[in-house]
Amino acid sequence: MIPGHEIVGTLIDVGEHVKNFRSGDRVGVPWLGYTDGSCNYCRSGRENLCNHALFTGYTIDGGYAEYTVADYRYCFHIPEGYSDAKAAPLMCAGLIGYRSYRMSMAEQDIKRLGIFGFGAAAHIITQLAVYMRKKVYAFTRPGDIVAQNFARRLGAVWAGDSTDRPPEELDAAIVFAPIGSLVPAALA
Secondary structure, eight states, X not given: XXXXXXXXXXXXXXOTTOOSOOTTOEEEEOSEEEOOSOSHHHHTTOGGGOTTOXXXXXXXXXXXXXXXXXXXXXXXXXXXXXXXXXXXXXXXXHHHHHHHHHHHHTTSOOOXXXXXXXXXXXXXXXXXXXXXXXEEEEEESTTOHHHHHHHHHTXXXXXEETTSOOSSOOSEEEEOSSOTTHHHHHHO
């Protein structure tokens, strides 16, 4: 198995049924690299839960290969102006973060958003939320002053420990940290 789950590259060739890509296109290939397309999860827009999913760099050869094969359904055109280094994180943290953000904002008037766990997905989504004129409250590991300062530099109106209460009540929260005890904290 060849690792590498955030691929940006140039297409050498495309299959005969592929209509939206051509040889020479610059594309990104994300972590989620294949789903069956027929299960209830796939049909309801929750492909990430598909029982037959395959993952780039884990169950499908990844981006550290000289060449790789990717399912066109899980490839994205990369716009001009994005370097490979800036586009690659969008293929994992960006997609995970955006999906969570989109789901938390669906048909709601969210003004104050809490983000628990300030890693890659969180810092990308903080920038998006600030751009969308949301007030972001960043919750980090207790004592992680570096992450809290980083969150403020990205536009968070408040940053503190995950054990702290924010200065205002939140309208929504996204938990990126894999810590079960943060769920009740976020709900509170």
